[in-house]
Amino acid sequence: MPELPEVETIKRGLSGFIKGARITRVSVLCEKSFIGPLEAVENQKIKDVRRKGKALLVDLENGITMLIHLRMTGQLIYRGKNNNFAGGHPTDSFFTELPNKQTRVIFELENGKLFFNDQRKFGFVKLLETAEVGNDKFIKSLAKEPWDMSFEEFKKNLQRHKSQPIKATILDQKVIAGVGNIYADESLFFAKVHPKRETGSLTDEEIKNLLEGTRKTMQASIDSGGSTMATYVKADGTKGDYLRLFAKVFRRENEPCENCGTEIIKIRVAGRGTHLCPNCQREEK
């Protein structure tokens, strides 16, 4: 689930509440969700909260870093004495009583509790030495983020996957960091490129627009607040949906395209649900 903008939103939202706080106790409710010795984090003060791609990094004062990856359904929910914050996969757990069935790790802090929830258990908290974070296999292989990536570098990375559908290529974190299923669809719509196009068939102009698309769509999401309790609004008993604040195609099948009015469709590309406007994004050039 959570892609770069969601993790960035969590970083920003959580920092103010947990930075400087001491972790007094940790409860691991699911073994596979926490990798490393508990003793390394208990009684440690949180020094900093950082982000690399879709990974959140929580630095502790003893030189240990918790690498938190939310994968598909991870959430971080902070319940403090005076403040609450929740981000990640948007569900009712943002508001309801915790811990619940999906709670995997509980961090007790001096000023509140931080719950790591994760329905599908794909996410994890992994302990690393802060100095070794850069050598972690996943972190090491990450490409640059859209704002740091030059056209030339993006093009070069795309060329390694000439025959793959372009959507599969930009989901690869070694090609560009932070893009997931939402922003892949949104960026391709922005660039007016069909998700099934062979990567090698894109023109320079399309590559340029696609890179700009990743920047624009992810920035728009960060600016609108990502997936937090504030954007997971409920109106008249209906479930809120932060995607509606910025998404043009994602989960908007059967709705009119805002450019041309054609119905947005949902197809399957590279094994993932994929949304596009069949008029704005032509498969044949």
Add this chain to the structure above:
DNA sequence: CTAGGATCCTGTCAGC
């Protein structure tokens, strides 16, 4: 090296 598919896990929803 790349490409494509299966896999980890839980939950929900559509269709019979």
Add this chain to the structure above:
DNA sequence: TGCTGACAGGATCCTA
């Protein structure tokens, strides 16, 4: 009501 299969904001591992 109950079953069954498809699918889900991710990334890795296996095979060809």
